[in-house]
Amino acid sequence: MLRQDTIAASATPLGLSGVGIIRISGPEALEIANRIFQPSKGICPWESHHLYHGDIVSADGKTILDEVLISYMRKPHSFTGEDVIEINCHGNPIIIQSILTQLHELGCRLAHRGEFSQRAFLNNRLDLSQAEALSAMISTKSAKAYAMGLSQLKGSLSRELEDLRLLLIEALALLETAIDFTEDISEEKITEAPPQINQVLERLQLLLSSYGTARAYSEGVNVTITGKPNVGKSSLLNSLTGRKKAIVTDIPGTTRDLITDTINISGIPVHLIDTAGIREPQNLIEKEGISLVWESLANADVIIVMLDASKPLTGEDKIIIDKNKTGKIIAAINKIDLPRKWETKALKTLFPVETKIVEISAKLGNGLEELKNIIIDLSVGSKDESAGNVMITNLRHKLAIEKALKNIQNAEESIAKGMSVEFAAFDLREALDNLDEITGKKINDEILDKIFSGFCIGK
Ligand SMILES: Nc1nc2c(ncn2[C@@H]2O[C@H](COP(=O)(O)OP(=O)(O)OP(=O)(O)O)[C@@H](O)[C@H]2O)c(=O)[nH]1
Ligand SMILES: [Mg+2]
Incomplete structure (x- = not known):
């Protein structure tokens, strides 16, 4: 080589x-x-x-x-x-x-x-995971993501994977002893999975759950602002960014295109997307604009559904609420500086219980700190998972861990069903190969060339 x-x-x-x-x-x-x-x-x-x-x-x-x-x-x-x-x-x-x-x-x-x-x-x-961490550190735009890369470069993920390998090898050894000591193939059964299998499963699941947080720190989160025309979506974008990015007027249907800007909240790049107000389109331009909104909503990590507290809730609001009931949703009640036409509790029956509700004035800035906290809470959770825990930051690693997890679950299942131990042993060996793909112990040259060709020159 x-x-x-x-x-x-x-x-x-x-x-x-x-x-x-x-x-x-x-x-x-x-x-x-x-x-x-x-x-x-x-x-x-x-x-x-x-x-x-x-x-x-x-x-x-x-x-x-x-x-x-x-x-x-x-x-x-x-x-x-x-x-x-x-x-x-x-x-x-x-x-x-x-x-x-x-x-x-x-x-x-x-x-x-x-x-x-x-x-x-x-x-x-x-x-390989360390080399990838190095490349990610060079290109990252966030200090938190840099710190995660550094921890991976120092071997945090490699050590965790090595621990998991050893546990799998121990489990495999137990299974293989069962195979060796049985002469009759039909007797090659054990009734209980070796305890190591469960330990590995739990730790792999923990690693997988860290991916969302890590991705939020490294690539940021997409936050789409939606609502009917004139509720104050563009005003919110402008207030959050502190720039006059979007045109604000009192004419409903002002925004047509997607207007994006990125702000940093607690070290996380938050990509804000202001969209056209949703209603029955009045012309082709508006129709095109509204079809962009659906695309943006489909790609959003967090959705802000904006409602105007100074005007009665309408059928249009309800249609938008109905389309945005699952996922990470924030109901932002805007224009609370004006006399209110409805109370916050009116939303309780319209949204699922877990929906976060916040009262704001996009114009005057009220409630924006709370809104920012909710965005971060929904994106990475309130506890700082990046502190101390081993995290995975790379999609290739995530996919390999998912494969390993599946193989180990298969092994567990075949043992539970009393199938020949050979099956479980096969699945565990596959899982070992999946983990070895991450560190590069087992990986083909073509994939390797592809990975390194994504690095920069001179590194
Ligand atoms: N009093 C008050 N007025 C607001 C507030 N937010 C927005 N407005 C006003 O509401 C009107 C519409 O605001 P926009 O931000 O353009 O609303 P939009 O949702 O982007 O509208 P479209 O682009 O047409 O969908 C403007 O006249 C804003 O000044 C607020 O919190 N309080
Ligand atoms: Mg607008």
Whole structure:
């Protein structure tokens, strides 16, 4: 599996910056560095993990390209597990490109996306879930999601999966002893599942339940605001964002398109979507606008159904309420600064009991803090699950855990039904393979290439 060529890439983005870093990894890294680096002290002892000052010169040695600091990380104590050279040059893309060109002339290949991380994985410096965490950390926009990535990079998920593997192996050993000691195939039965099976099931379920929270922190939550025209949806968007994003008028049917903006509430990116008021469309534009609302509602994590307290509830309100009864729904009673035409308790029979109800004035800002708290509560729960618990943040991991869970449940079922132990043993081995997909112990090269090609260049 080990690749023998030497690769190079800029580890910093190609923009203007004080310093740019070029990373070289592979068996020829040191030899190539010797060809283009002229140390200011005359000779370079190349001690591992030391910085040296000098010039980078062209491959023919005739032209100085830049004044740099350079370091050598001797294998296996480097990020990739190979010999690594890092050149800290000046952060101008012209300089970085010209150094990369010299490196290419001396036999370095330009690294593919994620190739440094892929080599780290192939050399057992990281497991696959750790490499993925690293990539997620680089691209995340939320501090909480970064902290979750860091915990995964430090091995929290890997350790949990290793624990679960060991439990499954113990359970498997118990089942296999039952198989070995029975000569007659029809006798290969045990009546009770090994206790490890239940422990693994519980812990896998816990991991799965963390996914929603983790996703909220990393990708954010979609909150769609719906209601009939003129109830104050666009005013709410504007108040929550503190910007005049949407046009507000007292003419019903003002908003036609979806208007989106993102705010940060308690570290969670909340993507707010203001929509066209729902009513019998009066023209083609409004019809198109309303069909966008249904799409947005279908993709929403949380739905705010907005109602106007200053006007009687109508059949239109009731139709919208009926369409939004399941899922994470907030009933927002707006315009409470005006004289009220109906009381909050009127909603009790219209919405399911679990619906959160909040009274607000989108215009004056009343009740918005409570509304924000409810959004967060519905998205991640009131307790901070990210503190201390192992979390899964990646869809690939979630799918693998779901497969493992299914296989283990099958094993449990076949034992309960008194079927031959062989069946349960087969299912547990499958579950082990599912968990090994996450850490990359068992995964095919094609999937691996696909995963790493989603990383950035130089990582
Ligand atoms: N007094 C009062 N007026 C409000 C409040 N919220 C909105 N309004 C007014 O209600 C009218 C309609 O507000 P919009 O925010 O445009 O309502 P909308 O739901 O987006 O309307 P459409 O885009 O037509 O569906 C405007 O005149 C707002 O100033 C509020 O909390 N109190
Ligand atoms: Mg509007």
